[in-house]
Amino acid sequence: MRIGILTGGGDVPGLNPCIRSITLSALDRGWDVVGFRRGWQGLLDIDLDDPATIAANSFGLGRENVRGIDRQGGTILHTSRLDPRTVDGGDRTDHVLNVLDHMGVDAMVTLGGDGTLRFSAHLASLGYPVVSVPKTMDNDVFGTDYCIGFATAVSRSVEAISRLRTTTESHERIAVVELFGRRSGETALLAGFLAQVDRTVISEVPADLDKLLPLLDEDKRSNPANYAVLVVSEGACLAGERQEQGLSKSATAREDVGIGFRLARQIETRTGHGTVLQELAYLMRAGEPDALDRMVGFAFGGLAVQLIEEKRHGRMLALKNGAYTHVPVDTLLHGTKIVDVDALYDRDAYRAKLAKIEGMPMFLY
Incomplete structure (x- = not known):
């Protein structure tokens, strides 16, 4: 048995703990393991008539080259954001399957977010053996x-929020x-709750400045240290705005400034x-990785x-x-995973709410 591993999307x-766990579990069974570099891009870059491209885009995984990687962030396999069905020149699914067949890969374990795992599902629909592992900091x-x-x-x-309080307090700002x-x-909802910030704006609920800014003004004025903290999701928008599209682009490729900048500018302009x-x-x-992500990575592998x-x-x-x-x-x-606003968020106060604790899972959703 020979299995392949790749990582796609954002690191x-x-x-790395998951890669190590997959590798060691497979080796314990006497299997071979091959890692593909740069997600699906690595398979597309392999030319079966050119052995050098195979060496450049894949390598064998053994006990020595996964030793200690569980303590490292990122991915030793590197990554890319690419769906072989949407590249220039058309759908290259057949190329991916040909590479896997040529290299004797009997099954793939793919680690990725929504984009990477969509193509994994496509391969599975064609009968190729795939097990996918969900990863994304957005959850x-x-x-x-x-x-x-x-x-x-x-x-x-x-x-970071806790550390930023010292500067914010020193300058008496928001x-x-x-x-x-x-x-x-x-991510914003839970981080804001755990850091006990004053207000949190999430992607699911547009920020009404006529409601939000007076709240922040009162938060600052009522704080003996004369400061306040607002957390906002990058995908959030202001009431009346069209929700930003194309946020998967790099920061330098976006035409508009982010929601954080727009909120800060409105705070300064309208509250002083x-x-x-x-x-x-x-x-x-x-x-x-922290202890929990090491644990889940090992278990998933x-x-x-x-x-x-x-x-x-x-x-x-x-x-x-x-x-x-x-x-x-x-x-x-078959669905979209977003915050259960009615259960976990106060739209008017721009804060997490815990309406019910008993029976809830550890992360409260």
Whole structure:
């Protein structure tokens, strides 16, 4: 048996522990493991008539080259954002399948977010053995309560917000902290709650400045230290605006300034208070994984190999109500995962609300 591994989309802490777990679990069964570089891009860059391209875009994974990687952030396999069905020149699914067949890869384990796993589901629909592993710091893959990378992103955000308080207080301003989260505001909601910020604007609820700004003004004035903190999801918008599209573009490719900047400008213009504007951005996904993302990465890796051994292909790994499980690989195609606003968010106060605790899972959603 020979299995392949790739990572696609944005990097997150916890990918390397999962890669190590998959590799060691497979080696314990006497299998071979090959890692493909740069996600689906690596397979497209392989020319079967040119062995050098195979060496440049794939390599064998053994005990030595996965030793210690669980302590590292990012992914040793590197990554890309690419769907082989949408490249210049048309659908290249056949090329991917030909490469896998030529290299003797019997099954693939794919680690990625919505984009990467959509193509995984496509391969599975064609009969190719695939097990997919959800990862994204936004935690927005439909079909699982948890994605690798989410806990570390929240922890990084809480730490940064807490540190930023010293500067914000010293200058007696309003801090505006923008966090990643295009479609879902879960990262901002949970980080804002754990850091006990004054207000949080999430992607699911437009910010009405006529309501939000007086609240921030009162937050600052009622604080003996004379400052306030606002957290906002990058995918949020102001009431009356059209929600931003194309947020997967790099920052330099976007034509408009981000929501954090627009909110800070409105705060200064309409309240007269100075602001401290901070986009955490890639720092949320930088560095080593926390304990939870290591644990989930290890567990998902072991489960992926168990499913392949049992020939239970076409599955996406998941955490549901605190338990490890798996769902059909195309589950993510059939819904959208966003914050349950009615249960977890006060639209008028721009704050998390905990209406019910008993029976809720650990992350309160």
